[in-house]
Every structure is written in structure tokens, then in C-alpha cells.
Amino acid sequence: MRTAISPLVVKQPRTLKDALRMLRDDGPLTPLAGCTDVYVGLNFGTLRDARFLNIWGLDDLRGIDVRGDVLRIGALTTHAEIVRSVLVRRRLPMLAAACREVGAVQIQNRGTLGGNIANGSPAGDSLPVLAAAEAFVELRSAEWTRTVPFGEFYTGYRKSVMRPDELITAVEIPRVEGAQWFRKVGTRAAQSISKVVMAAVRASRPRIALGSVAPTVVRARSTEEALAAGGAIEEAQRLLQDEISPIDDIRSTEAYRRFVAANLLMQFWTDTAPRGRARPGVNRRTR
Amino acid sequence: MTPAFRPIAFVLNGRRVAVRVHPLKRLLDVLREDCRLTGTKEGCGEGECGACTVIVDGKAVNSCLVPVAQAAGTRVTTIEGLHGRHRLQAAFAELGGAQCGICTPGMILAASTLGPKPTLDEVRTGLAGNICRCTGYEGIYRAIKAANKARGARREARGEGREARGTARARTAARRRRP
Ligand SMILES: Cc1cc2nc3c(=O)[nH]c(=O)nc-3n(C[C@H](O)[C@H](O)[C@H](O)COP(=O)(O)OP(=O)(O)OC[C@H]3O[C@@H](n4cnc5c(N)ncnc54)[C@H](O)[C@@H]3O)c2cc1C
Ligand code: FES
Ligand code: FES
Numbered sequence: 001m002r003t004a005i006s007p008l009v010v011k012q013p014r015t016l017k018d019a020l021r022m023l024r025d026d027g028p029l030t031p032l033a034g035c036t037d038v039y040v041g042l043n044f045g046t047l048r049d050a051r052f053l054n055i056w057g058l059d060d061l062r063g064i065d066v067r068g069d070v071l072r073i074g075a076l077t078t079h080a081e082i083v084r085s086v087l088v089r090r091r092l093p094m095l096a097a098a099c100r101e102v103g104a105v106q107i108q109n110r111g112t113l114g115g116n117i118a119n120g121s122p123a124g125d126s127l128p129v130l131a132a133a134e135a136f137v138e139l140r141s142a143e144w145t146r147t148v149p150f151g152e153f154y155t156g157y158r159k160s161v162m163r164p165d166e167l168i169t170a171v172e173i174p175r176v177e178g179a180q181w182f183r184k185v186g187t188r189a190a191q192s193i194s195k196v197v198m199a200a201v202r203a204s205r206p207r208i209a210l211g212s213v214a215p216t217v218v219r220a221r222s223t224e225e226a227l228a229a230g231g232a233i234e235e236a237q238r239l240l241q242d243e244i245s246p247i248d249d250i251r252s253t254e255a256y257r258r259f260v261a262a263n264l265l266m267q268f269w270t271d272t273a274p275r276g277r278a279r280p281g282v283n284r285r286t287r
Numbered sequence: 288m289t290p291a292f293r294p295i296a297f298v299l300n301g302r303r304v305a306v307r308v309h310p311l312k313r314l315l316d317v318l319r320e321d322c323r324l325t326g327t328k329e330g331c332g333e334g335e336c337g338a339c340t341v342i343v344d345g346k347a348v349n350s351c352l353v354p355v356a357q358a359a360g361t362r363v364t365t366i367e368g369l370h371g372r373h374r375l376q377a378a379f380a381e382l383g384g385a386q387c388g389i390c391t392p393g394m395i396l397a398a399s400t401l402g403p404k405p406t407l408d409e410v411r412t413g414l415a416g417n418i419c420r421c422t423g424y425e426g427i428y429r430a431i432k433a434a435n436k437a438r439g440a441r442r443e444a445r446g447e448g449r450e451a452r453g454t455a456r457a458r459t460a461a462r463r464r465r466p
Contacts (some may be wrong), residue, residue, distance in 0.1 A: 001332070005311045010356060012310070032354065036334055039313070039352040043332045052311065056357045080346070104416025105397065107334055109346040110353070190415030191335055 002045035010052040016060045016169070020142040022053060023165045029053040031167060033076055034110035036103070037119045061114070061169055064088060071173040075114025079126075080105070082113065092133060092173055094180035094199050098125045104190040114168040120158040120216070121193075125184055127217040128199035130171065131209035132180075138170040139163075147172065157215035178203030179272040185260050187251070195252040196260040202272035204228065208265070213244040213257055220244075223265070233269050237262040295359045299324075300368030310356035315339045317355045318365060326366035326392045330418070337417030340393030341365050347397045349416075366392035374434040375399060384430030386421035393417050398431050404439065405431070 011029060013019035023029055030049040032038055033056060041047030055061065061076040064085045071091050073082065079099035082088050089096045102108055102116070102125050116124045117137060130137075135150040139162055150171075154160050162168065179202040186192030197211040205228045208220040223240045227233070246257035294305035299322060306321045318327045318341070330338035332351050339350040342364040369376060375395045378384060385391040394417045401413045410431055419427065 001313060005309050008311050010310050035352050035354060040333045054356055105413055106337060106340060106347050106349045106416045110348050
């Protein structure tokens with residue numbers, strides 16, 4: 001471990017209330033959930049934070065249930081728990097599909113949905129799903145609870161409206177009508193960060209969201225509108241190019257990402273076509 | 288000068304242990320340095336390779352990404368907890384599942400969490416987070432398949448008198464598959 005741990009401090013709250021009080025009175029503190037992002041940073045000396053808040057033991061933040069017509073997933077729910085959840089598989093199969101593609105088993109057993117959101121990487125695999133599902137993020141501080149539409153959560157590259165004295169406590173997802181679709185394109189099946197990731201819903205007004213093609217997850221609204229108005233898929237593919245701003249980096253190039261994004265849009269549109277081979281639920285991934 | 292740390296207690300390979308270490312020390316380092324169990328290996332230190340895999344409360348995790356504070360109150364199993372007697376260990380040794388051996392403890396522990404009769408696909412997915420630079424994986428898959436067959440056979444055996452045949456068949460099959 002490149003970061004010397006002796007100067008590091010960690011607070012160990014027993015309850016959510018304790019945790020929120022510590023964030024208010026002793027902050028700033030970096031929450032530790034499954035640590036699959038934080039410990040990579042610590043092990044490589046790239047994370048400068050020195051004061052931490054261990055929230056892993058806060059069981060109030062775990063679990064999946066349905067309240068009214070809303071699917072509620074606690075922030076500490078792991079990717080593995082989401083993959084196995086019958087409620088998620090039935091109501092939001094594209095999220096189960098996304099979590100199945102996160103890292104490998106060991107990462108899925110530890111990494112959490114709240115951590116994926118808070119970490120805010122543009123390549124986070126759950127993020128396009130939450131954008132396409134029009135989810136809400138529940139944030140709590142010692143003083144308040146507020147609910148932010150997922151589309152308003154990020155304000156820039158790894159920046160969000162979450163305050164340092166807040167925790168993500170849950171994600172709420174209203175019922176999604178229409179066929180759900182998810183596809184991640186990476187270097188290999190496991191452990192690879194997305195080059196392009198897309199989640200989409202085929203309804204009278206389609207919803208399309210992409211990751212790894214801009215500083216934050218992107219909702220392709222003009223593309224959606226064109227398709228809703230009965231526009232040709234080729235036209236939608238052209239519009240999509242103006243809604244994304246991919247870059248060249250170690251994982252891929254701008255040109256390749258643009259090409260893949262266009263192909264994914266086409267694949268979504270044919271896979272979910274109302275007649276012919278359309279199936280309910282989420283597409284099966286082909287490797 | 289070492290600051291006084293509060294003890295962190297967990298069950299390690301069936302025995303209760305308590306360590307006085309920095310709560311953010313990696314479980315990997317606590318196992319190797321404080322508990323003196325060096326069967327758990329470090330490959331990458333970033334969650335990619337699975338060499339540091341241990342089982343925490345029944346789930347395979349990368350111990351390089353777990354602060355020991357988060358192991359408090361859990362049951363941790365390392366390769367030493369299998370005492371060299373697990374059917375997977377025998378099969379790995381016999382069928383070329385291990386060469387240099389660095390990935391082997393993690394590989395065997397990850398494999399031990401797969402269901403009773405995993406398909407090749409389930410084995411591949413279940414072990415996708417365990418990287419091996421020696422075997423090319425075929426020996427590993429072969430060993431896991433043979434170990435599960437042997438287990439199935441033993442199961443049958445306990446119930447009925449078909450044991451001998453089942454086990455013998457599994458053994459011959461395993462032998463035939465050896466490179
Ligand atoms: C080998 C490897 C492969 C990976 N593969 C993928 C992949 O394929 N796809 C993918 O999307 N990700 C991947 N990741 C990244 C990571 O596993 C996920 O982002 C995971 O969901 C993070 O969750 P965590 O609980 O481990 O977060 P942590 O590391 O504990 O925290 C991450 C950040 O979020 C903050 N945080 C955590 N929980 C909360 C909360 N409730 N409220 C406020 N802030 C919070 C932390 O302070 C920290 O800043 C991979 C990581 C590794 C090491
Ligand atoms: S050392 Fe932990 S995953 Fe490689
Ligand atoms: S046997 Fe050498 S890395 Fe697997």
C-alpha cells in the first residue's frame with residue numbers, strides 16, 4: 001500500500017444518525033462503502049483524503065423493496081445483491097444486466113450502488129440505467145432528506161449536487177414502461193471499464209442514456225425526440241453524434257466511441273422492434 | 288511508538304482472533320503480517336487479479352480492498368482454512384490446476400463458492416476475477432470439473448451402494464483428461 005496508513009483517521013458510526021452527525025460536526029470525511037474505488041486510490045497513493053467514515057456497517061442502507069409503485073434500493077446494496085434480486089430482475093432488468101457486468105464476482109460482492117453513483121466515474125455501469133429509468137437519488141444530512149432526479153445529480157466531471165455533509169441513502173425508481181435494453185462494450189467480459197455503455201427503454205417516448213462518451217452520463221434527448229416523432233434510425237444516429245463528446249484516452253479513441261455509440265443505437269432499435277423478434281425483459285448479452 | 292489500537296475481532300478459519308492494528312490496514316496485510324498466514328497472496332493490489340481472494344461471510348472478496356475494520360465480526364476463510372484436504376486442492380494438484388502457485392489459493396477459494404454443479408460458463412464467470420499467468424486456465428477448469436464429479440460421486444455413494452463405481456468412474460475420467 002503506497003499510502004502510509006498511520007496518519008489516516010477513520011470514524012466508526014454505529015447508526016445512520018451517528019454517521020450524519022459526524023459528517024456535520026467532524027467533516028470533511030470520506031465515506032467508505034465497499035472500498036472498491038477508495039482502496040484502489042489508497043493502494044496507489046492517488047487518493048489524498050486522510051479522514052474517513054466507515055459506513056459499511058450501516059444496515060439501514062441495505063436492501064431492496066417496493067413501496068407503492070416505486071422500487072427502492074438502499075445505497076449499500078451490492079452489485080451481487082442487485083443481480084440476484086427477483087424484484088430488480090422483474091421490474092428493472094436492465095439494472096441487473098448492468099450490475100452483472102461490473103468487475104468480477106469479488107468486486108460485485110463488495111461494490112455498492114451508492115458507491116458507483118457517488119464515485120461519479122463517467123464509465124460507471126449503473127449510471128446510464130438510472131438515467132434511462134429516470135431514477136431519484138435520496139440524499140440525507142443530519143438536518144434534511146432530499147430527493148434529486150438522477151438527471152440533475154451530476155454537474156460536471158465527477159461533480160455532483162451532493163454536499164460533503166450528505167450521504168446517498170437510497171435510489172428510487174418509478175415503474176418503467178416499455179422494453180429495457182442494456183449493453184456494455186469493453187475490452188473483455190470481466191474487469192473491464194466500459195468504452196461505451198448504453199441503457200435504453202423502448203416506449204412511445206424512448207429513453208436513451210450513454211456512459212463513457214462525455215464527462216458525465218448523457219441522456220440523448222434530441223435522439224429520443226426524433227425517434228418518438230417517427231424519424232429514421234439513420235437520422236437518430238446522426239443526431240446522437242451531436243449529443244455526445246467522447247475523447248481519446250487509454251481505453252479507446254473518440255472515433256471508435258462515436259462509431260460504437262451509433263451501432264449500439266441501431267442495435268437497441270432493432271432488438272426492441274415491436275414486431276418480429278422483440279422479446280420482453282432485457283436483451284441477452286452476446287459476447 | 289505504536290499507538291494503541293482497539294482490538295478488532297473476527298473468526299478466522301473457525302477460530303476467534305483479535306488484532307490490534309490500524310483499522311484501515313488491508314485485511315490482506317493483517318492476514319499475512321499479523322496472523323502469519325501467508326497463503327493469501329498479493330498480485331496487483333487493485334482488485335484486478337484475485338490472488339488475494341478470501342471468503343468473508345461466505346462471499347469471495349479481494350482482501351487487498353478490504354479495510355480490516357470491515358472484517359470485524361465476520362467469518363473469514365483463507366486457503367489455510369481448507370487444511371490441504373479440500374477436494375479442489377487435490378484436484379488442482381493432480382490435474383495441472385497449479386503451476387507457479389501464486390494464483391492458486393485465490394483460485395481455489397473463488398471456486399469453492401461456486402454452486403454444487405457449476406457449468407463451464409458459470410466457472411468462467413465465477414473465476415473471471417482470478418488471473419493466472421501460467422496455466423492457460425484449461426488445467427484449472429479441468430480440476431474444478433473433476434473435483435465436482437468426485438463430490439457428486441461421494442454423495443451418491445453415501446446414499447446408495449453405487450459409490451465405488453461412481454468414484455472409480457470419476458477417477459478414471461480425471462486420469463484420462465490429464466495432459
Ligand atoms: C477491478 C475493478 C473493476 C471494476 N469494474 C467496474 C465496472 O466494470 N463498472 C463499474 O461501474 N465500476 C467498476 N469498478 C468500480 C467500483 O467497483 C464501483 O464504482 C463500485 O460500485 C463502487 O462502490 P463501493 O461501495 O466499493 O465504493 P467505495 O470505494 O466505498 O466509494 C466510492 C466513492 O463513493 C463515496 N461513497 C460511497 N458510498 C457513498 C454513500 N452512500 N454516500 C455518499 N458517498 C458515498 C466514497 O466516499 C467514495 O468517494 C471496478 C473496480 C475495480 C477495483
Ligand atoms: S492483489 Fe488483490 S486483487 Fe490483485
Ligand atoms: S499458476 Fe502461476 S499464476 Fe496461476
